[in-house]
Amino acid sequence: MIELKDVSYGYGGSDLLSGVSLSLQPGSFHFLTGPSGSGKTTFLRLCYLDLMATAGRVELFGQPARKMTRDDIAHARRRIGVVHQDCQFLDHLPVSQNVALPLEVAGRPENPADLEELLAWVGLAERADALPPELSGGERQRAALARAVIMSPDVVLADEPTGNVDWEMSLRLLSLLVELNRMGKAILIATHDLNLIRAAKKQVSARVLRIRDRQLQLAGADL
Amino acid sequence: MIELKDVSYGYGGSDLLSGVSLSLQPGSFHFLTGPSGSGKTTFLRLCYLDLMATAGRVELFGQPARKMTRDDIAHARRRIGVVHQDCQFLDHLPVSQNVALPLEVAGRPENPADLEELLAWVGLAERADALPPELSGGERQRAALARAVIMSPDVVLADEPTGNVDWEMSLRLLSLLVELNRMGKAILIATHDLNLIRAAKKQVSARVLRIRDRQLQLAGADL
Amino acid sequence: MRGAGLLAAVLYPRADRVVPPSGHTARLTIFTAAAMAFLAVFALALSLATGRLAERWASELARTATVRVSAPQGQVETQLRAALEVLRTTPGVASARVLDEAEERALLEPWFGPDLPLDTLPIPKLIEVIEGEPGIDAEGLRLRLRAEAPGAVLDDHTRWRQPLVKAADRLRMLGLVAIVLIAGATAAMITLAANSALAANGQVIRVLRLVGARDSYIARAFVRQFTLRAFAGALAGTVLGVAAIAFLPDAETAGNFLTGLGFRGAEWLWPLAIAPLAAVVAFVATRVAAFRVLRSLT
Amino acid sequence: MRGAGLLAAVLYPRADRVVPPSGHTARLTIFTAAAMAFLAVFALALSLATGRLAERWASELARTATVRVSAPQGQVETQLRAALEVLRTTPGVASARVLDEAEERALLEPWFGPDLPLDTLPIPKLIEVIEGEPGIDAEGLRLRLRAEAPGAVLDDHTRWRQPLVKAADRLRMLGLVAIVLIAGATAAMITLAANSALAANGQVIRVLRLVGARDSYIARAFVRQFTLRAFAGALAGTVLGVAAIAFLPDAETAGNFLTGLGFRGAEWLWPLAIAPLAAVVAFVATRVAAFRVLRSLT
């Protein structure tokens, strides 16, 4: 559903990623690791066209990125759930409305029961009416994950979604993503948390990718 | 140096923390854990007077918080290095100037060699001239930690300082804090990362606190 | 799409919620629109009043001149006829008429009292000249009169009022210039305020783009808010300005040289145009600014 | 501390760096200051010009009135004397003088030509009255004249120009009101712009507080930037406004009824005051806003 072929990218200076390829197929589960500053976030941004590859081909749902208009990109993003590393919200709307925002923007009706269930799953049932600036760091990440999955998107791209939550909550969030994966969605998680990767491998057949020397490599069996 | 006695705090509603006491002495090393949303960040904010306790006594460097003027608080903060969970910077100044900001604000001369060494230690030597919005998540955390320790403050309060960095870098940052601790500084780190706590315990005699049921408890031997 | 935008922007309030409802920039926009509308009302009133003034003065002058014919007893009739003939063939003269005795008496009364023995006096005859459009060429007429009726002297005494009309016209121009300046400054300020609101709401825009909102959806929310704010502000400013002018001490009582600063009849429609104009400016400014900002993001 | 603040704010540029150097709010502030200064220059020019105008008209009138004494041949002298006596004892009369024959002839020439046999005519005597300060009470004088010299008629013909002076005074008032409005609107806009800049820079303030910056340090940086911006903007607006007025087609040539809109002599100092005033307003507004925002944070 998301296809990168020989993609390169650099912020002005030398290339950060060069000749990177990846194909996210329905039902696939990927982890992305690599040292801090190696380009994980950059890679994810290339996937949802927040950045445009300087070389190579990117395809979203069969459409080549270069041929997509701004509206095409907006529509494609409705099929991609993104969890940013620094979770941003509409600070003037309560958590529940922020989580439901993708539905609102797409003009889809929201089902209050579904929303409640999702909020309860990520442990935000009691904070549903709080404003985002009143959330704790972990609560923000959970709200961001809830927002990313509420449309039940075809692809979920999550950037360090468990960096600020405790281990129990990490497993809970992981199981949500595993559940989606079993429904055929493609999942890609950038993380430093090796324990999380190990826990996931017990539940699904996840592939672990590692950025090294500007390349995407399959990580060894040590994980 | 920071003393909390029977401190309570709640955001408007019911108390989040009640009757909490802690004394940060020179050379002490504390970890603060607890589930996401339990009040770790709140506790740290009480320590550097970003929040004012609704009950109980807070003392900073021997001064009771209630008697401190705004300028007193500003001066006290120069002796406390804080790493926020969401690291904020002056986005228009390069990383090096952001890291040196506490010196600038205190009117102290900055030593370029020291600054360079510190930046190299946290792995930001090559990003010294970048603007904060151009940093990766982990780079931001490292810059925030560098800013917190540049004045070699008497107390370092760090909120989840390794949430976005890889394991090797986490150890590197930890060793920086251990080094400071050996120089007699008090260190308090809020974190979910149990591996980090275990690693620290091998180097210093750290006490692990846990927030549970609005109370601060000493964590068991499982850590 | 562009045309439908205005309608959609006004009728579609749902997208509004995604933009923070208020804030300092909002207050700034509303206040700016109000203050500028207030000033515009004054400039408009000044312009209209001086326009009226110029018109009144011009019409009061009635564009008249006088030819005085004084000659030895026997020649008066001949010279009078000659002067009238000259005037008849002078371009710019609408009509020329010899004043009768009663009229001359009325004219002289302030100087000589009512009992003047007109018939026994060698009083000159007076010809009242009404100018047409364009006016007469006074110098040319003087030359011709000197040739054909040496006893006739042209006194275009009405000219002394001409500068008044010019002055009023200049004031009106000044008022118009002020209106143009105010309108321009308002447009620029609203544009800058819109830009600074958009810049301040960078996070809102990023979040909306992230969850798949189309540019038009995002722009709509901002455009609608700004249009409403500019409209509301300008409306308030206009109402205040009109009220201030209505409660101004009435000039009419101070002598009718200057007409009141208020609005008369259909002139009341002018201030009504201010708020919609401000709204249109805000609509265009915000829309352009919004799409510019949006296009700078991926 | 407060007093030293201004000096420190201007002389201490180091803290400046911590505030983002520019942005949309900066541009908005500069432009607002410039536009308002531009308008203020025009309002000032209008006010000063109309003030001059009113003065000139008032002095040109020379505050004169005429008393016409017409009576049967024998009584003229008596009535003239009586009228002069009345005038001598009337408060507000500076001097009263009977016109001699030559003067009367000059006055009547436009109507009768130069060859008027004045001595054979029953022409009234004219007394020229110069008013003092305050002017005469025309109605009271008329009543007294009617009683003491029935043949004397007061013609305060100069009164017809009074409305002109009133009109000019009203215009000057209008100019002053415009200046006050513009100044008030400018102050409010700068205050709001400062507030919105402070709100937009919440992160800067939080970071600075976190690293132990004192309120005065933070406020200083903002205050200095805003003061400089307001000053620079107002200066640019003033220069543009003065230039625009200087290059305005000269009114003097259009007849000397309306004096030019320009500045004369010491009046040039007035526009010079605009930029410093704007700076002071910005200084106070930003300072108050900054400390208000800062105190709302812990």
Ligand SMILES: Nc1ncnc2c1ncn2[C@@H]1O[C@H](COP(=O)(O)OP(=O)(O)OP(=O)(O)O)[C@@H](O)[C@H]1O
């Ligand atoms: N907008 C930008 N302009 C310039 N350089 C940038 C920009 N964004 C990121 N970088 C640089 O690119 C490199 C990779 O950044 P990226 O955010 O992709 O790293 P990451 O792998 O996500 O790291 P982390 O684990 O710390 O989040 C970093 O060195 C970063 O400083």
Ligand SMILES: Nc1ncnc2c1ncn2[C@@H]1O[C@H](COP(=O)(O)OP(=O)(O)OP(=O)(O)O)[C@@H](O)[C@H]1O
């Ligand atoms: N400004 C605020 N207003 C209201 N409630 C708040 C505010 N800030 C935090 N809270 C709430 O207080 C609780 C504790 O927040 P805190 O940030 O201290 O948690 P934390 O232990 O740091 O969690 P995390 O590990 O997720 O960062 C949370 O439920 C949070 O929603």
Ligand SMILES: [Mg+2]
């Ligand atoms: Mg990253």
Ligand SMILES: [Mg+2]
């Ligand atoms: Mg926290």
